[in-house]
Amino acid sequence: MFDDDLIYGSDLERGPVDAPLTTRAKIRLPWYRSLPLSCVEKLEVTLDDRLVPSAGIALRTNGHRHPASELSRLDQVEWFVLDAIDLELTGESELEPGPHRLAVAVRLRIPYGDEDFGDIEFVQTVRCSKELELAERNA
Amino acid sequence: MSAIRLGVTLYSFNAEYYSYKYSLEDCMERVGSLGPGQGVEIVGPQMIRGFPDLSAEFEHRFRQLVERHDLRPTVYGGYCDAQRATGRWPDHREQAEYLQRQVRAAARLGFPIIRLQPNEVVLTDLVPFAEHHDVKIGLEIHAPRRIEDIGPLIERVERVDSPYLGFVPDCGTFCHSCAQVCVDKFLELGVPESLVEVILALWQEQTPPAEMQAEVSRLGGDEYAHLMASETGIYFGHSEPRAMLDIMPRILHVHGKFYDIADNGMDSAVRFPEVLDVLAEGGFDGYISCEYEGHHWYPARDVLGQIKTLQRLIISHSSEQEPDPTV
Numbered sequence: 001m002f003d004d005d006l007i008y009g010s011d012l013e014r015g016p017v018d019a020p021l022t023t024r025a026k027i028r029l030p031w032y033r034s035l036p037l038s039c040v041e042k043l044e045v046t047l048d049d050r051l052v053p054s055a056g057i058a059l060r061t062n063g064h065r066h067p068a069s070e071l072s073r074l075d076q077v078e079w080f081v082l083d084a085i086d087l088e089l090t091g092e093s094e095l096e097p098g099p100h101r102l103a104v105a106v107r108l109r110i111p112y113g114d115e116d117f118g119d120i121e122f123v124q125t126v127r128c129s130k131e132l133e134l135a136e137r138n139a
Numbered sequence: 140m141s142a143i144r145l146g147v148t149l150y151s152f153n154a155e156y157y158s159y160k161y162s163l164e165d166c167m168e169r170v171g172s173l174g175p176g177q178g179v180e181i182v183g184p185q186m187i188r189g190f191p192d193l194s195a196e197f198e199h200r201f202r203q204l205v206e207r208h209d210l211r212p213t214v215y216g217g218y219c220d221a222q223r224a225t226g227r228w229p230d231h232r233e234q235a236e237y238l239q240r241q242v243r244a245a246a247r248l249g250f251p252i253i254r255l256q257p258n259e260v261v262l263t264d265l266v267p268f269a270e271h272h273d274v275k276i277g278l279e280i281h282a283p284r285r286i287e288d289i290g291p292l293i294e295r296v297e298r299v300d301s302p303y304l305g306f307v308p309d310c311g312t313f314c315h316s317c318a319q320v321c322v323d324k325f326l327e328l329g330v331p332e333s334l335v336e337v338i339l340a341l342w343q344e345q346t347p348p349a350e351m352q353a354e355v356s357r358l359g360g361d362e363y364a365h366l367m368a369s370e371t372g373i374y375f376g377h378s379e380p381r382a383m384l385d386i387m388p389r390i391l392h393v394h395g396k397f398y399d400i401a402d403n404g405m406d407s408a409v410r411f412p413e414v415l416d417v418l419a420e421g422g423f424d425g426y427i428s429c430e431y432e433g434h435h436w437y438p439a440r441d442v443l444g445q446i447k448t449l450q451r452l453i454i455s456h457s458s459e460q461e462p463d464p465t466v
Binding site for chain 2: 072
């Protein structure tokens, strides 16, 4: 559902001044309703055809930064369905200005199973790839 | 004359809402445009930031919109979300709290019914809590589940025997075919017409999912063919409308799920004439909330127009029927 909307907008942004190796894109939750971050089972990112290591991926919601490794514990943290949240990528060098191809794959656990009335496995895997523009350093 | 009442779920406008084309206000205005007294149903975690809680701001915003557009809150779409925590089920207290917050929200927003799913806490502790807040719990019967398959659950609800615990059948469980909008999508994605025909025939025979997937593999189907086999099995159910007669006194509300409404009001998947006949026979006098779900395959195709046409069918059908006093 909503595959083409997974990556929002057409820009990459630089991270804050004290984190020059960080770049941010915006992503939408590919489901019809809000879910907790614990339902993001898998988040795979490639930037210019290079896989971003999991340790370099974080999500930022409501001003809080959540490393990918911690998402599974966050059943109290909401990803509101209308929010485009920050996908924060930290690499080994600064990204050059200009076009970059970002590909994101998300696997969501849709939490509708029940211990007594049907323990189902209901997942949604959504992929999106877009060319995004990173502005010059002082823009 | 059947007293069935008309409403809409805002989920019908899912594609427009998600893409920021319609705000909550736009959705409510569209429902109001159908005429005074329309029922309105919302999905809690779609519309309400901070679900399962409810902010004072949303409460006032919603109530003002209800008043402005002369609507009637019918159902708050709630969720058990029992798999929300990774690798563990919530304990009883935790689940009770998650559900109580939703019941309180439903009450504050003026909803007489909360839609939930079968769950141990729902069937026990939540019933007196809901009664205290004067909100009835409607257990949704949704495709691929059939009424015929949930005998033990029906018995359980009968044993509780409370006016605050009942059912919400979703018409997607009463299908004569797979929806044309679904078929069109998979043809567009390149599934060969011959394989589409095979999948549809297997659906008609109520082939179990594993067997359907095996046949698709045998015929060399790609990932889209497998997805079509999976989705036809999930979305289009095989329940018989007359099975509703067995639970009619416990039916609190009906979801009028639809996919492609033609000019004459007929849907390409759902058996509306039979459903409406049975509801009239059973003397159902609650709301039927029209619910478009074609957006799963294509963005909305004149949703409001389809709702209007379907509601005309419901009215014209209802006016021809008399409830059967022996039911």
